[in-house]
Amino acid sequence: MSPSTPPAGRPLRADARQNVEQILDVAQEVFADLGYQASIAEVARRSGLGMGTIYRHFPNKTALVEHVAVKVMRESVDEVRRALAEQPATWAAFTRVVRHMVRLRSSQLFPVSRGRAKEPGPELAEVRTRLLTALEDLVARTQRAGALRQDVTAYDIVLMLNSIPPRLPDPDDAGPTVDLGDRCVGVLLDGLRAPSSETLPRPAPSRREIDQFFRTMYGL
Amino acid sequence: MSPSTPPAGRPLRADARQNVEQILDVAQEVFADLGYQASIAEVARRSGLGMGTIYRHFPNKTALVEHVAVKVMRESVDEVRRALAEQPATWAAFTRVVRHMVRLRSSQLFPVSRGRAKEPGPELAEVRTRLLTALEDLVARTQRAGALRQDVTAYDIVLMLNSIPPRLPDPDDAGPTVDLGDRCVGVLLDGLRAPSSETLPRPAPSRREIDQFFRTMYGL
Amino acid sequence: MSPSTPPAGRPLRADARQNVEQILDVAQEVFADLGYQASIAEVARRSGLGMGTIYRHFPNKTALVEHVAVKVMRESVDEVRRALAEQPATWAAFTRVVRHMVRLRSSQLFPVSRGRAKEPGPELAEVRTRLLTALEDLVARTQRAGALRQDVTAYDIVLMLNSIPPRLPDPDDAGPTVDLGDRCVGVLLDGLRAPSSETLPRPAPSRREIDQFFRTMYGL
Amino acid sequence: MSPSTPPAGRPLRADARQNVEQILDVAQEVFADLGYQASIAEVARRSGLGMGTIYRHFPNKTALVEHVAVKVMRESVDEVRRALAEQPATWAAFTRVVRHMVRLRSSQLFPVSRGRAKEPGPELAEVRTRLLTALEDLVARTQRAGALRQDVTAYDIVLMLNSIPPRLPDPDDAGPTVDLGDRCVGVLLDGLRAPSSETLPRPAPSRREIDQFFRTMYGL
DNA sequence: TATGAATGAGGTTTCATTCAT
DNA sequence: AATGAATGAAACCTCATTCAT
Numbered sequence: 001m002s003p004s005t006p007p008a009g010r011p012l013r014a015d016a017r018q019n020v021e022q023i024l025d026v027a028q029e030v031f032a033d034l035g036y037q038a039s040i041a042e043v044a045r046r047s048g049l050g051m052g053t054i055y056r057h058f059p060n061k062t063a064l065v066e067h068v069a070v071k072v073m074r075e076s077v078d079e080v081r082r083a084l085a086e087q088p089a090t091w092a093a094f095t096r097v098v099r100h101m102v103r104l105r106s107s108q109l110f111p112v113s114r115g116r117a118k119e120p121g122p123e124l125a126e127v128r129t130r131l132l133t134a135l136e137d138l139v140a141r142t143q144r145a146g147a148l149r150q151d152v153t154a155y156d157i158v159l160m161l162n163s164i165p166p167r168l169p170d171p172d173d174a175g176p177t178v179d180l181g182d183r184c185v186g187v188l189l190d191g192l193r194a195p196s197s198e199t200l201p202r203p204a205p206s207r208r209e210i211d212q213f214f215r216t217m218y219g220l
Numbered sequence: 221m222s223p224s225t226p227p228a229g230r231p232l233r234a235d236a237r238q239n240v241e242q243i244l245d246v247a248q249e250v251f252a253d254l255g256y257q258a259s260i261a262e263v264a265r266r267s268g269l270g271m272g273t274i275y276r277h278f279p280n281k282t283a284l285v286e287h288v289a290v291k292v293m294r295e296s297v298d299e300v301r302r303a304l305a306e307q308p309a310t311w312a313a314f315t316r317v318v319r320h321m322v323r324l325r326s327s328q329l330f331p332v333s334r335g336r337a338k339e340p341g342p343e344l345a346e347v348r349t350r351l352l353t354a355l356e357d358l359v360a361r362t363q364r365a366g367a368l369r370q371d372v373t374a375y376d377i378v379l380m381l382n383s384i385p386p387r388l389p390d391p392d393d394a395g396p397t398v399d400l401g402d403r404c405v406g407v408l409l410d411g412l413r414a415p416s417s418e419t420l421p422r423p424a425p426s427r428r429e430i431d432q433f434f435r436t437m438y439g440l
Numbered sequence: 441m442s443p444s445t446p447p448a449g450r451p452l453r454a455d456a457r458q459n460v461e462q463i464l465d466v467a468q469e470v471f472a473d474l475g476y477q478a479s480i481a482e483v484a485r486r487s488g489l490g491m492g493t494i495y496r497h498f499p500n501k502t503a504l505v506e507h508v509a510v511k512v513m514r515e516s517v518d519e520v521r522r523a524l525a526e527q528p529a530t531w532a533a534f535t536r537v538v539r540h541m542v543r544l545r546s547s548q549l550f551p552v553s554r555g556r557a558k559e560p561g562p563e564l565a566e567v568r569t570r571l572l573t574a575l576e577d578l579v580a581r582t583q584r585a586g587a588l589r590q591d592v593t594a595y596d597i598v599l600m601l602n603s604i605p606p607r608l609p610d611p612d613d614a615g616p617t618v619d620l621g622d623r624c625v626g627v628l629l630d631g632l633r634a635p636s637s638e639t640l641p642r643p644a645p646s647r648r649e650i651d652q653f654f655r656t657m658y659g660l
Numbered sequence: 661m662s663p664s665t666p667p668a669g670r671p672l673r674a675d676a677r678q679n680v681e682q683i684l685d686v687a688q689e690v691f692a693d694l695g696y697q698a699s700i701a702e703v704a705r706r707s708g709l710g711m712g713t714i715y716r717h718f719p720n721k722t723a724l725v726e727h728v729a730v731k732v733m734r735e736s737v738d739e740v741r742r743a744l745a746e747q748p749a750t751w752a753a754f755t756r757v758v759r760h761m762v763r764l765r766s767s768q769l770f771p772v773s774r775g776r777a778k779e780p781g782p783e784l785a786e787v788r789t790r791l792l793t794a795l796e797d798l799v800a801r802t803q804r805a806g807a808l809r810q811d812v813t814a815y816d817i818v819l820m821l822n823s824i825p826p827r828l829p830d831p832d833d834a835g836p837t838v839d840l841g842d843r844c845v846g847v848l849l850d851g852l853r854a855p856s857s858e859t860l861p862r863p864a865p866s867r868r869e870i871d872q873f874f875r876t877m878y879g880l
Numbered sequence: 881t882a883t884g885a886a887t888g889a890g891g892t893t894t895c896a897t898t899c900a901t
Numbered sequence: 902a903a904t905g906a907a908t909g910a911a912a913c914c915t916c917a918t919t920c921a922t
Contacts, residue, residue, distance in 0.1 A: 013922080016885060037257065039912060050887040055914065057885095152407065160404050163383045168429075168436045180425050180433055184380050186418040187372065191411025198406040205400050209388075213400060216388045236902080259895060261905095270904035272899085281896065453901080456906060477697065479891060490908040495893065497906095592847065600844050603823045608869075608876045620865050620873055624820050626858040627812065631851025638846040645840050649828075653840060656828045676881085699916055701884095710883035712920085721917065887919075898908075 020057050022047050028068045033169065036065060036219060066124050069220050073127040076101050080134040084141075091147035095189055097138060098157075102164050102185050120211070120220055128214070132158060132207070149196040153204040159213060160188055240277050242267050248288045253389065256285060256439065282439075286344050289440050293347040296321050300354040304361075311367035315409055317358060318377075322384050322405050340431070340440055348434070352378065352427070369416040373424040379433060380408055460497050462487050468508045473609065476505060476659060506564050509660050513567040516541050520574040524581075531587035535629055537578060538597075542604050542625050560651070560660055568654070572598060572647070589636040593644040599653060600628055680717050682707050688728045693829065696725060696879065726784050729880050733787040736761050740794040744801075751807035755849055757798060758817075762824050762845050780871070780880055792818060792870070809856040813864040819873060820848055 026047040030038045040061055044051040058064040079100050087093035120128075135154035142148040164181040191198075205213070214220045246267040250258045260281055264271045278284040299320050307313035340348075355374035362368040384401040411418075425433070434440045466487040470478045480501055484491045498504040519540050527533035560568075575594035582588040604621040631638075645653070654660045686707040690698045700721055704711045718724040739760050747753035780788075795814035802808040824841040851858075865873070874880045 013883095013885070015922080019885085037912095040914090041912080051913090052888065052915085053886050059914095061913070149407075149410075152403075156403055156407070159385055159400055160407065163385050163404065165379060165383050165433060165437065168432055178429055178432065179422075180379055180429060182422060183372075183376055183420045183424065184383060186420040187369075187376070187380065187411035187416075188407060189411065190369075190416050190418045191407035191409070193417065196410050197413065198410045200403045200406040202399075202402060204403065209398055209400060212388055212398065213385060217385070239903090260897085261895075264905085271897085271906095272904055273902080275897070276902075453904095453906070455901080459906085477891095480893090481891075491893085492895085492909065493907050499893095501892070589847075589850075592843075596843055596847070599825055599840055600847065603825050603844065605819060605823050605873060605877065608872050618869055618872065619862075620819055620869060622862060623812075623816055623860045623864065624823060626860040627809075627816070627820065627851035627856075628847060629851065630809075630856050630858045631847035631849065633857065636850050637853065638850045640843045640846040642839075642842060644843065649838055649840060652828050652838065653825060657825070679882095700918085701916075704884085711885095711918085712883055713881085715918070716882075883920105883922080885919105885921085887917100889915105889917095891915080892913085894910105894912075896908100896910095898906105899904105900906085901904080 016057075019049060019053060023049065023054055023057060023064070024068060024071055027064055028071065031065065031068060032166075040064070062118070063121075066121050066220060069218070070123050070127050072105065073124075073131055075104055077127060077131045077134055079104060080131070080138055084134065084137055089141040089145040089147075091142065091145075091193065094138065094142040094148060098161065098189065099185060101161055102181055105161065105164075105166065120215070124220060125211075128211075132210070147194060149192055149194045151196065151200050151204075152192060155205045155207070155210050157192075158210060159205060162213075162217075164188075236277075239269065239273060243269065243274055243277060243284070244288055244291055247284055248291065251285070251288060260284070282338070283341070286341055286440060289438070290343050290347050292325065293344075293351055295324055297347060297351045297354055299324065300351070300358055304354065304357055309361040309365040309367075311362070311365075311413065314358065314362040314368060318381065318409065319405060321381055322401060325381065325384075325386065340435070344440060345431075348431075352430070363414075367414060369412055369414045371416065371420050371424075372412060375425045375427070375430050376420075377412075378430060379425060382433075382437070384408070456497075459489060459493060463489065463494055463497060463504070464508055464511055467504055468511065471505065471508060472606075480504070502558070503561075506561050506660065509658070510563050510567050512545065513564075513571055515544055517567060517571045517574055519544060520571070520578055524574065524577055529581040529585040529587075531582070531585075531633065534578065534582040534588060538601065538629065539625060541601055542621055545601065545604075545606065560655070564660060565651075568651070572650070586634060589632055589634045591636065591640050591644075592632060595645045595647070595650050597632075598650060599645060602653075602657075604628075676717075679709065679713060683709065683714055683717060683724070684728055684731055687724055688731065691725070691728060700724075722778070723781070726781055726880060729878070730783050730787050732765065733784075733791055736764055737787060737791045737794055739764060740791070740798055744794065744797055749801040749805040749807075751802065751805075751853065754798065754802040754808060758821065758849065759845060761821055762841055765821065765824070765826065780875070784880060785871075788871070788874070792867070807854060809852055809854045811856065811860050811864075812852060815865045815867070815870050816860075817852075818870060819865060822873075822877070824848070 023043065027043045030043050030046060034042065040051055040054055043064075044054055047054075054064065058067065080097055083093060083097040083100075087096065132154055135157055139148060139152070139154045139157060143150055164184050166181065167179045169178075243263065247263050250263050250266060254262065260271055260274055263284075264274055267274075274284065278287065300317055303313060303317040303320075307316070352374055355377055359368060359372070359374045359377060363370055384404050386401065387397045387399045390397055463483065467483050470483050470486060474482065480491055480494055483504075484494055487494075494504065498507065520537060523533060523537040523540070527536065572594055575597055579588065579592070579594045579597060583590055604624050606621065607617045607619045610617050683703065687703050690703050690706060694702065700711055700714055703724075704714055707714075714724065718727065740757055743753060743757040743760075747756070792814055795817055799808060799812070799814045799817060803810055824844050826841065827837045827839045830837055
């Protein structure tokens with residue numbers, strides 16, 4: 001009953017696996033363009049597949065959305081991990097990771113929904129945990145190096161990064177897209193850099209609140 | 221067909237005007253609770269009015285949404301205007317206005333939609349202009365006072381404020397809500413305070429890009 | 441959440457109430473003709489109403505089916521009650537009631553479905569109880585009069601009557617229908633008349649088994 | 661287009677014939693469990709075969725259903741034939757056959773559908789004829805022996821037997837099933853035994869009406 | 881030949897909008 | 902002028918049937 005199990009049972013036939021990949025890619029694009037309320041039919045149309053094919057691989061729309069989200073988050077996790085492995089614990093390194101994450105999310109914007117959602121499936125909960133853990137590492141060592149203000153946590157960072165406006169489609173519909181988030185990131189980074197002067201109110205968000213945030217803002 | 225003409229023609233009767241007010245209030249609350257996809261029927265139910273009454277005053281759902289947006293923005297404009305009139309041009313004054321605006325928007329969060337929207341109606345365009353103008357004043361004089369970094373514009377500020385996570389409904393559904401945005405604001409403010417160290421990329425957003433942002437993020 | 445509440449809340453407008461009646465009548469006819477798997481669209485078509493109207497009054501198809509079933513059963517209950525009030529406790533009276541009930545059900549045949557159904561709604565459970573109770577009275581007094589074999593219960597009767605083949609639509613589609621059940625009833629009645637010679641196996645069905653029967657045979 | 665030709669053309673290879681047998685067995689079980697609306701995919705799953713294999717042997721679902729029906733009826737015919745060959749023309753013999761047929765049908769219950777069906781295929785028509793003929797023999801000789809009431813025909817018997825409630829799946833889903841039909845059969849047999857007292861109305865059903873009955877009740 | 885992935889028509893359900901009361 | 906019932910297009914989802922592997 002878990003809404004997130006397309007690669008269940010035996011391995012898929014080669015062409016079927018390809019279809020799953022394509023469905024996820026197209027769905028990501030469609031949701032980015034039209035939002036979560038885009039119809040499955042639209043995903044089918046753009047991918048050149050029948051709707052039935054999508055439903056064969058994802059039991060319902062929610063599952064598809066979740067899988068797209070998982071996919072996007074996985075890329076972020078990889079990014080942070082890589083940075084942790086390769087970079088020294090400097091401000092520059094922190095900056096680079098943050099910018100990269102934002103760029104990732106920006107161009108792969110996923111659905112914005114609102115409206116009561118169920119508990120997220122286990123896979124989603126898991127990548128989210130992995131992302132938070134990786135960020136905790138990053139935050140901890142950058143703080144240890146004295147470059148990042150002491151009163152923020154990885155949970156704050158996740159929240160802020162997910163609030164950066166995504167890259168917008170060009171009004172003329174085709175052509176390159178407009179990234180209004182870059183400047184926000186700059187300001188945010190300056191705000192995050194030690195030393196700080198504003199005192200941050202209330203305790204840093206809890207995991208429960210992070211989950212609540214995603215559930216409310218993205219329906220995930 | 222213009223989607224923004226409820227108080228058109230002659231002035232409304234007293235009770236009719238009251239209805240309009242109430243519809244807007246309830247709609248704001250409903251959209252905040254359930255998001256843009258909340259049904260008109262829900263607005264009717266909560267306001268104790270018939271759906272027909274809502275449609276008498278607003279030609280369609282989009283118009284209703286727009287008017288809620290206008291209402292919320294008007295309150296922001298008033299706030300900024302008041303600050304400009306009463307406060308000296310200090311960092312503290314700037315801070316106070318920003319926090320107030322965020323709190324306004326936070327508790328009156330309006331719909332998040334995505335998906336191609338039409339050109340916004342003239343009223344919406346107009347408050348938006350008024351808000352931007354008021355903020356330009358605020359920004360200019362705070363910068364003149366040397367308290368705000370020089371490389372941001374009112375357009376940047378609007379964008380950043382609209383990217384602060386809104387107050388979330390409590391997971392236990394009733395009771396007080398959770399405000400995760402307060403801490404973000406703190407960081408942002410530190411980032412906005414002069415002197416700055418990050419260099420902001422690309423030119424500040426244009427009015428056209430701001431419109432594009434609202435159209436994409438809120439369908440407005 | 442109970443799937444059987446169309447007359448909920450305040451009383452309906454006159455025309456709406458009429459529509460509800462008509463929907464039930466038409467649905468009964470449609471299900472009799474085409475079976476439970478008939479589409480709601482078909483009910484809408486035959487009643488000249490939009491599908492939305494049906495869904496306004498019945499939250500889902502199951503609820504509609506249940507209400508048709510309740511309606512049919514109610515008529516049976518009334519019939520038995522009337523007989524109990526007016527008739528003496530003779531074999532002839534018993535016979536008359538049985539024949540009448542069969543004729544009722546025959547011409548108002550309701551859906552035949554199979555397939556796991558949920559617990560029936562409270563209204564359905566209630567008429568069923570009322571029907572069984574009424575039949576218990578009838579059976580008891582006919583047995584006391586020595587006319588009905590002693591080893592059957594009202595539950596046996598319900599089962600048998602509901603197994604009588606319903607009146608069939610004429611193959612030529614229009615014209616009068618064919619009632620193959622009449623003769624079955626004759627034989628059954630002879631079998632029910634005291635004295636008996638076959639010994640009936642196993643205990644009479646329990647209420648639980650009766651419910652199971654309806655759930656399995658009619659999805660109710 | 662004839663919907664009943666799986667063993668058409670040359671004789672099947674040994675393994676193919678095995679597949680056909682297995683499909684029929686599984687389908688019978690599935691239809692008994694889930695009703696006619698069970699999906700072909702379910703039959704495929706339970707039989708461990710691909711859906712394509714089923715469609716190779718049966719042109720469509722209707723054909724599969726028909727073949728299951730033919731299979732069940734064939735067993736009934738055999739049963740009656742055996743009884744005719746081995747048993748004397750007594751009431752006890754008649755009783756035994758009837759009970760056996762009911763038990764057969766009960767445990768091998770086939771689909772209950774409703775809804776316009778096409779003319780049954782030739783094979784189905786043929787077993788039905790054979791069953792009716794066999795029953796005619798049985799009825800005739802039991803009547804000649806004076807044990808069975810004179811005013812019923814084999815067609816009546818078929819109808820009555822098919823109106824006995826089938827064995828129901830246990831509500832607790834697994835475990836033994838509940839047979840509510842046994843007691844009905846007892847009553848019916850008493851009703852069929854000579855001498856009778858009820859006068860049966862209308863002429864006994866015609867072959868055409870029997871066919872109509874099956875078409876309507878089982879879609880066959 | 882057997883498999884199970886793909887298809888798409890059709891069914892259920894929702895909801896913005898219209899309109900009779 | 903207000904009400905809320907009716908409408909019907911469009912969304913989600915299922916499954917009989919086809920077809921590439």
